[in-house]
Amino acid sequence: MSKVKYYYDSDTLSYRKIETKKQQKARNIFLLLLATGLLIFGGWFAISNSGIFPSPVELRQAREIENLKLQYEFLNKKMDQIDAVAENLQERDNNLYRIYFEANPIPDEQRKAGFGGINRYKDLEGADNSPLIINTTKRLEELQKQLVVQSKSLDEIKKLADDKEALLASIPAIQPIRNSDLTRMASGYGWRSDPFTKARKFHYGMDFTAPRGTPVFASGDGVIKRADNRSSGYGKHIRLDHGYGYMSLYAHLSKYNVKVGQKVERGDIIGYVGSTGRSQAPHLHYEVFKDGKKINPINFYYGNLTAEEFAAMLKIANQENQSLD
Structure with a gap:
């Protein structure tokens, strides 16, 4: 219930009721609402800029x-x-x-x-x-x-x-003659009895006894450097350059199957067993060089011999018997 307001009338010497006109009342209500709105907007603006309540854009970011x-x-x-x-x-x-x-x-x-x-x-x-x-x-x-x-x-x-x-x-890694073609592995690398003088002499290769005409295989990839009989004692022989400092020699051949400068691969037939040069019987004399130095060929037969075959060859090769050249 709204309060009734009065004012003192000096003419009548009495209190009279204050009556507000409708337009004035409407204006007062409008001013009150406006002030309230401004107050709310100012509060919202202040809170928004204070960072207490982030804006939708800020929330999205x-x-x-x-x-x-x-x-x-x-x-x-x-x-x-x-x-x-x-x-x-x-x-x-x-x-x-x-x-x-x-x-x-x-x-x-x-x-x-x-x-x-x-x-x-x-x-x-x-x-x-x-x-x-x-x-x-x-x-x-x-x-x-x-x-x-x-x-x-x-x-x-x-x-x-x-x-x-x-x-x-x-690397010269296979035996130059197949085991099935061998008559026997006659002599190994080391001190042996010379077949002609019977004197004790160092044998720098291995002798493989086989029938004349038995194929001789390249023991590794390489290039044929020599295929002639112009080296003392070797007769017809082949020198195969494998590169990397390795060279192999095949002596006492009956004939060649290659020519100088030809590239060959391991297992290719390069010649045939014979008894040319300083030889007592048909066989292949085989040598291996590393950096120009003759080394024991038996250390290179890992390519085609079983453990048993290698052990048997090693036993024979270590026997100090008579060589065939």
Whole structure:
């Protein structure tokens, strides 16, 4: 119930009731509402700018920032996994592949070196999440560099493997006459009795007794350097250059199946057993050279002999008997 207001009338010497006109009442109500509205708007504006209650735009931006942070964290976890794989690959590269192919390991300082000089990440500074963005960018660049180093290392390993494959194919690694064609393995490398003078003489090769015309095989890939009878005592003989410092010699042949300059592969027939030159009976005299020095051929028969066959040959080769040349 609204209060009734009065005023004192001096003419009548009495109190009279104050009556408000309708227009004035409406104006008062309007002014009250306006003042209330201004008060509410001012309060809202002040609260909005105070940051206590974020705007819809700010809420959307905050959600986007949180989403980006989650993506960066996920990316860093992925890089942790890639780092583990890269470290495993680098360890095998240094301790297995490069050792096997006799290459120097790549030091960690070279694999994981950072980037010096000017600040590469200056453009990324100044934001609330700059440390996260800079750290992620730095890790990606370091990982990229490690992958480049590893890629070059694998290219080098591939070349070394190709060279190793060529080396393994070139080493004189098989017996030059098949076991099925042998009459016997007559004499080995070492001191033997000379068949002509009966004096004790060092025998620099191995003698394989076989019928005249038995095929003689190249013991490794190479190029024919000589195929003639112009070397004292060897008669018709072949010298096969395998590269990598290796050479093999096949003496007392009956005829050739190759010519000088011809490339041959392991297992190719290059000539036939005979008894030319200083020879007592049909056989193949076989020698192996490494860097110009004659070495024991028995150490190279891993390509086509079983363990039992090699043991039997080793026993015979070590006997100090009479050679055939």
